[in-house]
Amino acid sequence: MMKITAYADQVSAAPGETIDFMVNCEAPTFKADLVKLICGDMNPDGPGYKEKNIKAIGKYKGRKQVIHAGSFVEVPTAEQLQSLQSFTFQAFIWPTTPDKGMQAIISNWSDSGQAGAALIIAPDSKGIGLCLGSGKGKAELVTTGKALLAHEWYFVAASYDAKTKSVTLVQEPMHNHVGAKDAAKTKKKVKTARIGKHADPVILGAYFKQNDKGRTVCGGHLNGKIDSPRIANRSLDVAEMEALKSGPISGALANDVVASWDFGADVTSIHVTDTSPNMLDGEIVNMPVRGMTGWNWTGDEMCWRHAPEEYGAIHFHDDDLHDAGWQVDFSLTIPKGLQSGLYAARLRCGKGEENEDYVPFAVLPPRGTATAKICFLLPTGSYMAYANENMGFDVPMAQLLGGRLVEHNHQDIYRNAHREYGSSCYDSHSDGSGVCYSSRLRPILTMRPKYRSWVGGVGSTLWQFNADTHIIDWLEAMGYDYDVVTDEDLHYEGVSAIDKYNVVLTGSHPEYHSKEMWDAMDTYQQRGGRLMYLGANGWYWRIAYHSETPGIMEVRRGEGGIRAWEARTGEYYHSFTGEYGGLWRRNGKAPQKLLGTGFSAQGFDISSYYRRKPDSFKKEVGWIMKGIGKDEKIGDFGLIGGGAAGLEIDRADRLLGTPPGAYVLASSEDHTDIYLVVCEELLINYPGLGGQENDLVRADIVYYPTQNGGGVFSTSSIAWSGSLSHNGYNNNVSQMTKNVLDRFASNKPMEG
Amino acid sequence: MPDIYEVEDNYRPKPDDRRLIEEFRKNPIGHHSPDLQRLLNRLRSGPMADKYCLVVIKPSREWQLAKTSGVPGKPLKMLSQRFTRMDDAEWYVFRQRWKALTGETLR
Numbered sequence: 001m002m003k004i005t006a007y008a009d010q011v012s013a014a015p016g017e018t019i020d021f022m023v024n025c026e027a028p029t030f031k032a033d034l035v036k037l038i039c040g041d042m043n044p045d046g047p048g049y050k051e052k053n054i055k056a057i058g059k060y061k062g063r064k065q066v067i068h069a070g071s072f073v074e075v076p077t078a079e080q081l082q083s084l085q086s087f088t089f090q091a092f093i094w095p096t097t098p099d100k101g102m103q104a105i106i107s108n109w110s111d112s113g114q115a116g117a118a119l120i121i122a123p124d125s126k127g128i129g130l131c132l133g134s135g136k137g138k139a140e141l142v143t144t145g146k147a148l149l150a151h152e153w154y155f156v157a158a159s160y161d162a163k164t165k166s167v168t169l170v171q172e173p174m175h176n177h178v179g180a181k182d183a184a185k186t187k188k189k190v191k192t193a194r195i196g197k198h199a200d201p202v203i204l205g206a207y208f209k210q211n212d213k214g215r216t217v218c219g220g221h222l223n224g225k226i227d228s229p230r231i232a233n234r235s236l237d238v239a240e241m242e243a244l245k246s247g248p249i250s251g252a253l254a255n256d257v258v259a260s261w262d263f264g265a266d267v268t269s270i271h272v273t274d275t276s277p278n279m280l281d282g283e284i285v286n287m288p289v290r291g292m293t294g295w296n297w298t299g300d301e302m303c304w305r306h307a308p309e310e311y312g313a314i315h316f317h318d319d320d321l322h323d324a325g326w327q328v329d330f331s332l333t334i335p336k337g338l339q340s341g342l343y344a345a346r347l348r349c350g351k352g353e354e355n356e357d358y359v360p361f362a363v364l365p366p367r368g369t370a371t372a373k374i375c376f377l378l379p380t381g382s383y384m385a386y387a388n389e390n391m392g393f394d395v396p397m398a399q400l401l402g403g404r405l406v407e408h409n410h411q412d413i414y415r416n417a418h419r420e421y422g423s424s425c426y427d428s429h430s431d432g433s434g435v436c437y438s439s440r441l442r443p444i445l446t447m448r449p450k451y452r453s454w455v456g457g458v459g460s461t462l463w464q465f466n467a468d469t470h471i472i473d474w475l476e477a478m479g480y481d482y483d484v485v486t487d488e489d490l491h492y493e494g495v496s497a498i499d500k501y502n503v504v505l506t507g508s509h510p511e512y513h514s515k516e517m518w519d520a521m522d523t524y525q526q527r528g529g530r531l532m533y534l535g536a537n538g539w540y541w542r543i544a545y546h547s548e549t550p551g552i553m554e555v556r557r558g559e560g561g562i563r564a565w566e567a568r569t570g571e572y573y574h575s576f577t578g579e580y581g582g583l584w585r586r587n588g589k590a591p592q593k594l595l596g597t598g599f600s601a602q603g604f605d606i607s608s609y610y611r612r613k614p615d616s617f618k619k620e621v622g623w624i625m626k627g628i629g630k631d632e633k634i635g636d637f638g639l640i641g642g643g644a645a646g647l648e649i650d651r652a653d654r655l656l657g658t659p660p661g662a663y664v665l666a667s668s669e670d671h672t673d674i675y676l677v678v679c680e681e682l683l684i685n686y687p688g689l690g691g692q693e694n695d696l697v698r699a700d701i702v703y704y705p706t707q708n709g710g711g712v713f714s715t716s717s718i719a720w721s722g723s724l725s726h727n728g729y730n731n732n733v734s735q736m737t738k739n740v741l742d743r744f745a746s747n748k749p750m751e752g
Numbered sequence: 753m754p755d756i757y758e759v760e761d762n763y764r765p766k767p768d769d770r771r772l773i774e775e776f777r778k779n780p781i782g783h784h785s786p787d788l789q790r791l792l793n794r795l796r797s798g799p800m801a802d803k804y805c806l807v808v809i810k811p812s813r814e815w816q817l818a819k820t821s822g823v824p825g826k827p828l829k830m831l832s833q834r835f836t837r838m839d840d841a842e843w844y845v846f847r848q849r850w851k852a853l854t855g856e857t858l859r
Contacts, residue, residue, distance in 0.1 A: 042811035042812070044811075044812060044813065045812060390824070392805070393820060393824065394800060394824055395800070396797060396798060396799055396800055396803070397797070399796040399797075399803075400793060400796050400797055403781060403782075403792075404780070404781050404838065404842060405804060405805055405838075405841060405842060405845060406805045406806065407806045407807075407808055407815065408805060408806065408807050408808065408818070408828065409807075409808050410808075413827070413828065416824070416825060416826075416827065416828075417825065417827060419824055419825045430824070450811075452808060452811060458781055459812070460812065461812070605781055606781065606782045606783075670783075672782060672783050672784070673784070673786070673789050692783075
């Protein structure tokens with residue numbers, strides 16, 4: 001098992017700026033070095049692993065740092081909460097794992113003192129319960145004894161009358177299923193005569209356990225939704241509970257309501273509003289999902305902005321994670337004069353792979369400058385979407401997609417043992433719902449040099465971050481000067497992040513883009529910027545970054561596209577922004593509009609090659625094809641699946657936006673039947689969708705000039721970069737890439 | 753424990769399908785006839801509990817056979833077999849799955 005794991009607070013920094021590093025190290029000490037990453041591929045058949053030592057950062061004391069996963073709402077304690085004796089807690093809930101043991105709904109609880117009260121889903125499938133703690137000895141639990149059904153809405157309430165020592169529980173299903181026996185109204189006498197006082201926070205969706213170096217640590221995490229949680233300062237009768245269920249608080253209860261949280265407000269925020277005059281506002285922790293359909297969602301509106309009163313739910317998960325919140329172990333100020341590029345803090349606490357971790361980041365050029373004509377756009381949004389992806393461990397179809405056995409690395413084995421490190425947007429939560437948020441404020445062990453991914457095709461088996469080092473390696477080997485800029489720089493700075501460059505190169509798989517990033521790239525092209533799209537499945541999903549808190553992105557897997565999970569109906573709109581999520585194609589911006597080609601098919605066993613098309617013989621594009629023979633197969637070699645055309649592949653399509661003047665220079669052929677047409681093309685499913693039969697299973701190499709002297713060149717294959725180094729970088733994939741890059745990097749405008 | 757579905761399903765190899773064994777042995781990863789692809793879909797689609805997988809010992813050079821637990825967080829079960837060619841690992845697992853499906857031991 002790995003002895004050292006780490007993350008950084010930034011994914012890019014310019015010279016003079018500082019990055020903080022947080023390290024979990026089980027050894028007494030570790031050493032940190034700044035290294036330049038060149039090639040992360042460990043395959044002996046490739047160019048070999050390459051990194052360059054830049055400088056020693058230091059030697060540091062190791063300490064164990066742990067992750068506390070699971071989301072909740074935290075409300076700081078207040079006099080009105082501390083003084084509660086008799087009370088009522090109530091809410092609507094939609095439990096997703098009601099049989100998974102105790103899960104707290106509303107807790108005003110101190111675990112250390114066993115004091116306070118909590119409305120919970122009771123252990124042993126005994127329905128809802130009220131836990132009472134006097135602060136002296138054992139807590140007392142009253143339950144309905146009626147098991148809850150998963151994925152059904154309930155109104156639940158619990159009241160306690162200190163004078164009569166009686167508890168009332170209400171468990172009211174919003175839909176009555178014949179024979180379900182899940183409704184209950186229970187009244188019971190209890191022994192507890194007084195609720196123990198404490199100063200711990202009120203927690204919704206979990207209960208407070210302890211404070212760990214500034215982090216609130218909770219237990220009893222709820223899987224499922226809570227809507228309209230409310231607290232009253234006396235024991236309401238059932239009719240009063242009904243009156244307080246939802247909507248504005250009636251005058252008759254004005255003196256009784258202590259808190260009434262509206263989860264439908266502040267959806268884009270981490271803030272949670274209490275609409276009562278007490279203003280007991282809170283904050284979400286570990287990013288539970290907002291903008292979720294509530295108990296009263298009618299289906300008349302699909303967007304939370306249009307009917308916030310029907311989107312009063314937050315979906316909590318026991319494995320949600322945003323900021324791991326570790327203590328800083330060391331900081332690195334990027335040295336002045338350090339060339340822009342891909343770098344990492346290399347951490348070692350002993351010998352061997354188990355005692356080593358890397359935290360990669362981009363060193364930007366000095367702010368406001370470009371130090372090269374070429375920019376490599378590091379697709380960090382896509383790295384985040386795939387962060388700590390567990391499909392190889394969890395999903396039976398992985399071996400079908402790959403057409404072979406799944407391979408696991410030591411990082412995968414560690415991540416499986418430490419699920420608290422959080423999942424990717426390709427995984428499901430422990431309750432089966434899709435993971436729509438992904439954070440980089442945690443160790444991302446898939447975003448590492450030397451890492452191999454099961455999905456990366458036979459051969460080097462690289463995917464995303466490490467596959468992109470094949471492009472970095474080629475730039476270095478060919479002697480190009482280049483700067484590196486990340487997706488987040490493009491998102492936050494817009495076109496100014498790239499507009500000083502003659503050409504922008506993408507990674508092998510730049511799949512995820514925010515509106516800000518899409519607009520910036522569009523503007524760059526319109527101004528005459530040139531784009532080399534050295535991959536496939538690009539500009540596919542629309543994402544959003546949170547406006548208040550850094551390092552977390554959102555994707556809603558809506559009504560189309562290759563989806564590892566599907567967003568529930570009515571939950572297609574980003575909570576971070578209110579934008580309609582899903583495919584860019586379903587937002588009126590298919591990738592063909594920006595790249596000339598867009599996602600068409602995928603398969604993950606072996607790659608294939610391209611054949612020249614008639615357009616490639618036109619004199620206008622002779623400069624691209626220079627050095628490539630008439631009948632030559634292009635890329636019938638390579639480290640990713642053995643060919644340059646493979647894994648995910650894109651095609652030109654005029655109706656989806658490929659410009660009318662685009663040249664289709666070459667197309668791939670002869671893919672295996674593991675390759676299948678993407679599902680957004682399947683309005684009617686039909687036989688013959690595999691690579692041996694279907695014309696849509698192909699990658700098109702496309703070039704077209706754009707206005708103001710710009711141009712776009714798209715290779716349309718994730719595997720392309722794995723062929724660049726073949727035969728000492730002397731091959732037709734490398735040649736074509738060089739032909740285009742030399743021309744695109746020049747100051748001479750492209751001819752339209 | 754076999755790592756393929758034990759439930760009744762709509763495809764089981766017929767006597768004539770034994771020819772697919774040799775086709776697979778010659779080329780475990782890559783282009784396959786439709787009949788072999790159908791058989792492989794059957795063999796590879798089992799649930800994650802006790803499902804064969806590989807652990808990388810030396811990148812692109814050596815792998816150790818293992819089985820997933822099927823329970824997120826529960827460790828792999830490491831098996832003793834090691835392979836220096838991916839094709840050999842595929843052939844070994846094919847034989848185990850063929851036996852689980854048909855009862856026949858392949859040499």
